[in-house]
Structure formats: C-alpha cells, structure tokens
Amino acid sequence: MTVLFPKVGSLKLGYNTIQVEDFFDQARAAYERPGEVERPLEPLDVRRTAFDLKHGGYDTSAVDAALDRLETAFVGRQRESFVRANGQDAWMQELASRAQTLYPRLRRPAGERFAHPSVMSTGYHAADVDALLARVTAFFDRGAPLTADEVRGATFRSARGSRAYDEGTVDAFLARMVDILLGVTEG
Numbered sequence: 001m002t003v004l005f006p007k008v009g010s011l012k013l014g015y016n017t018i019q020v021e022d023f024f025d026q027a028r029a030a031y032e033r034p035g036e037v038e039r040p041l042e043p044l045d046v047r048r049t050a051f052d053l054k055h056g057g058y059d060t061s062a063v064d065a066a067l068d069r070l071e072t073a074f075v076g077r078q079r080e081s082f083v084r085a086n087g088q089d090a091w092m093q094e095l096a097s098r099a100q101t102l103y104p105r106l107r108r109p110a111g112e113r114f115a116h117p118s119v120m121s122t123g124y125h126a127a128d129v130d131a132l133l134a135r136v137t138a139f140f141d142r143g144a145p146l147t148a149d150e151v152r153g154a155t156f157r158s159a160r161g162s163r164a165y166d167e168g169t170v171d172a173f174l175a176r177m178v179d180i181l182l183g184v185t186e187g
Helices: 017-032 043-047 062-085 088-106 126-142 148-152 167-184
Strands: 013-015 053-054 122-127 158-159
Touching: 013 062, 013 088, 017 062, 043 062, 043 167, 053 062, 062 088, 062 167, 088 126, 088 148, 088 167, 122 167, 126 148, 126 167, 148 167
Parallel strands: none
Antiparallel strands: 013 053, 122 158
C-alpha cells in the first residue's frame, strides 16, 4: 500500500487517511479521464473539500498543499478548455463577469461587508477580513499584486458579535476570489 502523504504521530491529529485517499483517487480519475467520470470535479469542489481529523492521520499541511496544487491544475484545465472553445478574450470576460458579482460587497462600509454571527457565537475578526478585502479592492481597482496563495493562506483572529463576520460567508467569498485569481494566472 502506498502512503500518499506523511503521517503525524499517533498522539497528534491529522486528516483521516481513508477519506484523503478516497478523495485523491476520485480526483485522479476526474483529471485523467474527464469524460468518463460520473460527476466532473470542479476547482471549487476541491477548495471546499474537508476531511475528518484522526490520531495518526495524514499531515494536514502536506494534504492542504496538495489540494492547492490540485485546484490550480483543475482551474488550468478549465481555462485551457474554455480558451480553446471561445478564445482568450472570452475567458477574460468570463472572469470579469465573475469578479463583478464579488465587487458590490467590497463597496460596503468596513465592518458591514458580511453578516455578523450571533452575540454568543464567534466568527472572523471583521477588521482582519476588511484588511484583506482592501487588498482585493486594490487588485480590482489598480491591479495591485495579489495571489491565490495569499488569499488561501489568510488567517483571521476570532471575535464575537458585531466585531465579527460569519465564517462560512467569508470562506465562500474568498473561495470565489481564489477561483478568479487562479483564472488570471497563466498555467
């Protein structure tokens, strides 16, 4: 049996090895034989993949890095296919259209860009998220440098109530931003 990733010690938590192996088997089939799989795998599917934690599982950072590379590969294939059928200008128009759906949220006032969790729940510290969104705005408005890895690797402090944003909504927005950033990157 081949071990796909390094494992953590038996007392540490890592990703469930069976879940990881099953997912990467499915991803390999979807990538190598795109027309033969029952349900195609989209880049956002890769981004949203989650695994249970288990003692002695696969090292999370190694698996996460592989997921990032896999997502990039699927976006590259998606871009290549689209450009072949419709041309580079149409691809860039498609990305601009996707970006336009994100832009209105960036125009909201800081602290009000996403829903707040309940007073008793925690979420991402709004000021931390707003700082990243300022970089996203600069990318859209001025072409300031911003990479998918920077957005993927963003971390936010925890906060409660009106000082926080709902994590799921922020994560969904950032996943769509990563998709756009990967789409403009030449493979």
